[in-house]
Amino acid sequence: MNATHSNSRPTLVSSALAVTAAAAVLLALAGDATGVGTWLVVELVGLGIVGLGAAAYRTGYRVVGLPLGLVGAAVCAVAIGGFGSQGGPLSELLRLVPGFLGLAVLAAALVPVRGDGSRSLVKLGAGGLFACVVLAGLFQTADLTLLLGTAVGTIVAWDAGEHAIGVGEHLGRGATTWRLEASHVLATTLVGAVGAAVVLFARGFANDGLSLASFAMVFVALVLLTVALRW
């Protein structure tokens, strides 16, 4: 009916929070791997250029927007490729490359590169980041606090991204929505913090002496309890 309808792209505040959370997760998981910070900055710059290009393209400056977007995508590719091809232990590359890819996919879903944002791409991006978290646990390069922190960060990144798309669908990018978005992301972060605190507290009791089997039993009990809550 009017101009506001065509502008149902993901909202800016949540999108920015999602990308920030994703980048922070990646940085936190880097550990002693070399060059993560540098290549991350390069990738973020590339994503920024893609965003500018997409904005220019949509406001009618197609001649400027399209090449700008392509340049940004190339910079991102260089960042991911550069990190992947640098000399370092294979395990290090293996466990961080999904995060680099995930960050790019998440940002591409929220710019958005096409359409009004894609929930599947947000899930895919967050999945890449979560793969990093799981790999860090697998290779034992992070302690529980860091694992929990990055897992919360990943979920916040997904949640903020999904929320950006949802609010964008309802209200569009032109509407004033920062309060709504900030309170939502804050709530998700708080729940994550409480959850992480509970897990850490529980580990205080079960620090040593418990076998994996007993952990598994506790976990199954937890899942059953969830089901009992009328899932």
Added chain:
Amino acid sequence: MSDARRTHRWRGVLVLTLGAAGVGLLAKRPLLLMLSALGVVYAVYPRLSSVSEPRLDIDRRVSEENPQAGTSVEVTTTVQNVGDRPIFDLRVVDGVPPALAVTDGTPRFGTALRPGERASFSYTMTAKRGRHRFEAATAIARDPSGGHEVEVEVETDTEVDCTTDVGTAPLRSQTLDVTGQNPADSGGSGTEFHQTRAYRRGDPVGRVDWNRYARTGELTTIEFREEQTASVVVVVDATPGAYRGREGEPHAVVAAVGAAQQLAETVLDGQNHVGLSVLGTDDLWLAPSSGRRHRLRLQELLATHSAFEARPPEPETTVDVEAQVETLLARLEDNTQLLVVSPLLDDDVVEAVQRFEAERHRVTLVSPDVTVSDAGAGGRTLAAIERDSRLRRLRQSDVTAVDWETTEPLSATLHRRTEAMHG
């Protein structure tokens, strides 16, 4: 609460949880199992938070309630949480009148509100001719997790009145026997001399021409021009076929209702009786009458009756125009004149008008033109050609048809037409 629907947005977390747990079990990493406990917390989170139906108060301020067509009107809408629970996630879409376009800002707003707190947003729209009512604002509230949402509609009466006087209504003089304006052709009681005729039993003694009786001994009765009030029923074409319009402009029903409002006012101003009816999805009959209360009732019906709904009906809706015409004919008194407002996008209306004429009701037709003529390509669309042929057919059967180009005020069209008629 019963209306809350689940959004299932947290379902994916369970996949991550089980994935992490699976890897943890296979690789014997207790840390990953603990990580999955966090996933369980997030999976339970939307179950533990809930949302109740938000109680909202919406107040709308319009910078100009009676704007000129084409001017900008700034609307400031204030939302207040009058419930006693905080609303963490509130999305409001204001009910902008369907015919008006928002030109600056957006009628959409998102916020979080504590009990009693209020927030406002504003946007600008461009006024168009007609009386425009705001529709109910839609509000969606979600719980903090976003797992449940409730949708409510909040009604607030706000109106933008952008109507101007049309000057003269294009009524047919043959039947428009308005006091002091148009003389009737039939004699009777009145003030203006019409004719004398032979006395008939029962003529009032006061009207006997006694002078003549003294001179000639013949009893004659003087007749004066009868002053009668015209009775006009405005009929709006709101059939599903009329819900069409040019790109970026309101559809023909909005234009027709706007025109009907102005025409009814003008005819009422001429001391005539005006009624209202509609050909469309809903039945409506307001018998011709006059007076202040009738005028208000008429305008209220035009602004609010469901038959004039600005939202187009469902695509497969059909209307039995023929039956509606028969119903209307049964209601009409003799000599009632009809003022039909129709974009003429259907043959049904042409047939209806011819039926009215056949039943000796004089019909005047005002037709807003919503067809597209692509002047650039030098061509006209098929719809425009068909409409022209309908107008021609009506004129051939002696119906007064006014072709109204909606981009100019109706008053201007009618004024030009009157000038042309009187040389």
